Amino acid sequence: MSSRRELANAIRALSMDAVQKAKSGHPGAPMGMADIAEVLWNDFLKHNPANPHWLDRDRFVLSNGHGSMLIYSLLHLTGYDLSIDDIKNFRQLHSRTAGHPEYGYAPGVETTTGPLGQGITNAVGFAIAEKSLAAQFNRVGHEIIDHHTFTFMGDGCLMEGISHEACSLAGTLGLGKLIAFYDDNGISIDGEVEGWFTDDTPKRFESYGWQVIPNVDGHDAEQIKAAIEAAQDNEDQPTLICCKTIIGFGSPNKQGKEDCHGAPLGDDEIALARKELGWEHDAFVIPEDIAAQWSALETGAELENEWEERFAEYSKAYPTEARELIRRYTGELPADFSAQADVIIKELQEKGETIASRKASQNTLNAFGPMLPELMGGSADLAGSNLTLWSGCKGVTKDDASGNYMFYGVREFGMSAIMNGIALHGGFIPYGATFLVFMEYARNALRMAALMKQRAIHVYTHDSIGLGEDGPTHQPIEQISNLRHTPNMSCWRPADAVESAVAWKSALERADGPTAMIFSRQNLPHQARTDEQLANIARGGYILRDTAGTPDAILIATGSEVGLAMDSAAALEAEGKQVRVVSMPSTDLFDKQDAEYREAVLPSTVTARVAIEAAQADFWYKYVGLNGAIVGMTTFGESAPAGELFKLFGFTVENVVEKVKSVL
Numbered sequence: 001m002s003s004r005r006e007l008a009n010a011i012r013a014l015s016m017d018a019v020q021k022a023k024s025g026h027p028g029a030p031m032g033m034a035d036i037a038e039v040l041w042n043d044f045l046k047h048n049p050a051n052p053h054w055l056d057r058d059r060f061v062l063s064n065g066h067g068s069m070l071i072y073s074l075l076h077l078t079g080y081d082l083s084i085d086d087i088k089n090f091r092q093l094h095s096r097t098a099g100h101p102e103y104g105y106a107p108g109v110e111t112t113t114g115p116l117g118q119g120i121t122n123a124v125g126f127a128i129a130e131k132s133l134a135a136q137f138n139r140v141g142h143e144i145i146d147h148h149t150f151t152f153m154g155d156g157c158l159m160e161g162i163s164h165e166a167c168s169l170a171g172t173l174g175l176g177k178l179i180a181f182y183d184d185n186g187i188s189i190d191g192e193v194e195g196w197f198t199d200d201t202p203k204r205f206e207s208y209g210w211q212v213i214p215n216v217d218g219h220d221a222e223q224i225k226a227a228i229e230a231a232q233d234n235e236d237q238p239t240l241i242c243c244k245t246i247i248g249f250g251s252p253n254k255q256g257k258e259d260c261h262g263a264p265l266g267d268d269e270i271a272l273a274r275k276e277l278g279w280e281h282d283a284f285v286i287p288e289d290i291a292a293q294w295s296a297l298e299t300g301a302e303l304e305n306e307w308e309e310r311f312a313e314y315s316k317a318y319p320t321e322a323r324e325l326i327r328r329y330t331g332e333l334p335a336d337f338s339a340q341a342d343v344i345i346k347e348l349q350e351k352g353e354t355i356a357s358r359k360a361s362q363n364t365l366n367a368f369g370p371m372l373p374e375l376m377g378g379s380a381d382l383a384g385s386n387l388t389l390w391s392g393c394k395g396v397t398k399d400d401a402s403g404n405y406m407f408y409g410v411r412e413f414g415m416s417a418i419m420n421g422i423a424l425h426g427g428f429i430p431y432g433a434t435f436l437v438f439m440e441y442a443r444n445a446l447r448m449a450a451l452m453k454q455r456a457i458h459v460y461t462h463d464s465i466g467l468g469e470d471g472p473t474h475q476p477i478e479q480i481s482n483l484r485h486t487p488n489m490s491c492w493r494p495a496d497a498v499e500s501a502v503a504w505k506s507a508l509e510r511a512d513g514p515t516a517m518i519f520s521r522q523n524l525p526h527q528a529r530t531d532e533q534l535a536n537i538a539r540g541g542y543i544l545r546d547t548a549g550t551p552d553a554i555l556i557a558t559g560s561e562v563g564l565a566m567d568s569a570a571a572l573e574a575e576g577k578q579v580r581v582v583s584m585p586s587t588d589l590f591d592k593q594d595a596e597y598r599e600a601v602l603p604s605t606v607t608a609r610v611a612i613e614a615a616q617a618d619f620w621y622k623y624v625g626l627n628g629a630i631v632g633m634t635t636f637g638e639s640a641p642a643g644e645l646f647k648l649f650g651f652t653v654e655n656v657v658e659k660v661k662s663v664l
Contacts, residue, residue, distance in 0.1 A: 004035070004038055004039070006290060007042065007290060008034040009250070009278070011031075011070060011073040012030065012031045012249070012250055013279050014072075015069035016264075016273060017270070018069050018087050018284075020264045020265065021283075022091040024099070025069060025090065025091060025264065026068070026261060027069065027251075027265055028067075028262075029067030029070065030067045030069045031249045031250055031260070033070055035218060035221060037074055037152075039224040039228065040060075044058075044232075047108075048296075049080040051300075052080065052107040052108045056145060056146065057147060059126045059130075060110060061122055061126070061150070062101055063154075063157045064116065064152060065100040065101050065112075065113030068100050068101050072097045077294035077295075079295045079297040080106070080107050080108045087284065100114030103451075110126070111424050112448060112451055115444050115448065116154075116157045118420075118444070119151060120157050120167065121163070121414055121417035122418070123149050124418050125417070125423075126178075127178035128418065128421070129422045129428055130147055130148075130177055132401045132402065132404075132428070137325050139314070144325075147177065150180075150181070151181070152181045153180060153182060154183045154188075155183075155186075155187075155193050155197055159197055162414055162445075165413060165414030167180075167208050169408065169414065169418070171209030171238060173397070173401070174237060174238075174399075177235065179238070180241070182240055182241065184242055184244050184245065187247045187261060189261055202240070209237060210238050211231065211237040213240070216244065219245065228241070250273045251272070252269070252273065324373070325427070331426070333508065337368075337372070337508075338509065340371060341505045345498060345501045345505065351497075352526040353496075353497045355524070356522055356524065357494050357500045357559070358519040360496070360497035360501065360519070360524075361500050362388070363501075365377075365388070365390035366390045366391050374427065374429050375429055375431065376396075376406065376422055376428040376431070377405045377406065378407070378408050378419075378430070378433070379407070379408065379432065379433040381407075382434055385461060385521075388431070388459060389405065393405040412439075415434070416432060417445040417448070419431075420452065423449070429457065429508065431459055432457075433460065435474060436460035436463050436480070436518055437476040442458075443482070446483070446516070450487060450488040451488070455510060455511055455512075455514070456514045457514070458517065460476075460479075461521060462520075462521045463559060465637040465638075465645045466522045467521045468640065468642035472639070475636070480518060480613075481619040485619075488514070490506070490513060490515045490589065491588060492507070492517050493586075494558075495559055495585060496525065496527050497524075499583070502538055503585060505538075518559065524563060525563045527563075537583075539590060540584065541583065541586070541590035542582065542583060543580060544562065544566070545580065545581035547578035547579065550605070552577050552578045552606075552664060553577065553609065553610065553663065554608070554609045555580070555581045555610050555611075555656070556584055556611045556620070557611070557612040558583070558613050559585070559614075561613050564653065568612075568660070569581050572660055577664070580606075584623075607625060607627045608660070608663045609624040609625065612630075612631045613631075614632070616634075617634055629660075631650055631651060633649060
């Protein structure tokens, strides 16, 4: 029977060997955290390597994702479908073992980490989802949702401001099944952190309402085990276990120094480390006895089988709830959702309301929400402005997590990364809101949602200079282009209540990526449509107003500017000009249509085109070409009533008419 240290040394050996073969990487963190990982994964972690998607597994998040060889070693050693060849292929093209843990590449990687602080924030989202799902589905004697979220994080994660946003909220919500390990090795890339990071971390987390277990020797298995047991005994508070470790443990000349943080140890130092650790095996060789002790295939199968038996009993007692849980966890919408949503959209077209699209969004939530118990809404302290609360909303609290709405507080970045964790966990479709301009605070979390192709819905209101008197600090200009240029991100800026409802339907039905929904503060006029036009909204761009023959010019607009385009087309028609109006609420969806449809909407023979949008102008050259014109923003806004601003920046019928004449 190998000792715990020998088991941990398997992680150290694989990590230093893989980094050395790749000629790049971070060996220090895996070598320093190996003892903690060994205790957690061998004594506590509830998982089944044969089924990485088992519903009630524990979730493990490596927030300090640069130490990726730690998780790859663990996955390989415990029996996941990650071979020694995958380990040898670390950081290579098309490898499953990318430089940072990438969701969807290696089985068992729960989330993409690397941008520091977002892993711990995703973990908060996992824990929220677990607590809420348990509150909604568990019954007395049937605790079918009952798992922990474990996360490793380093000094860098704690220096990032997002860790404050997330951990503060975690304490408020009493996420007792969230257990975080602080790898306190005192080293970051620039050296000893005491020159720039002297926070009293235990007191900081105590102030959040966490249980803190300080001064744990991260190389003492018994201390680590006792700390985890104490953490699991406290279900009222999240727990921070502060582990003092030595970065690069086992490397005689580099341990405890920044030298081993982000560079290979070198062949000579690896040879010395093998001798120091007593690891007398060739590179990438794991002895059979050690491999057998690490394997979790048998115990994992037993754990899942035991749960399956309990779930079978639950299904007998609560068949409706059991079916609903599986439906939600697999991400399927109710079978009749699409048809019912279409009926609602048709009714909105017939009703013909002139309202702000943010209000239309709320009305849509009131219509769709009762059909979708998986919705988990929220706002960053702007619920009354974003209008994200609907009639069926109930807040998630520490004492009652059965609700479907998160009051995130002023935490835009934290909210967005928590939403990623909720989406990744399964069982919920999260949506969260703020003003469009404050998307900037959350930018990297949106990028991560797109990178991982997660169904998270980001609601952004107050979408332009149309919000008026709050001025340029609150008036978004470049944000929409930013969102549109993000791979895998779908972006909607609807023109009225009908397009707003179609946008929500599209976002909810989209299972392979996030959606940004951009809504106005001001009222938007209803647009008349035929049934064909109504159906074509979902294609992202469509002809809203057409001419009898080939148009002389085409106006392309989104959101509040669609009404301006319609008025401008009418004025031009009065002067004998034939003008088509194209509403393009989602450019990415329009771009995905077949060439025949796109040519029918924007015929290449009509080069006289003008795009109108109260946002950054240059984006629209892809549609109007060099011969076209754009009525858009090239500067920041000003503080004044919206009507005055639209006139100042040229969003008037007169200016649009002149632009059209200039390109004819």
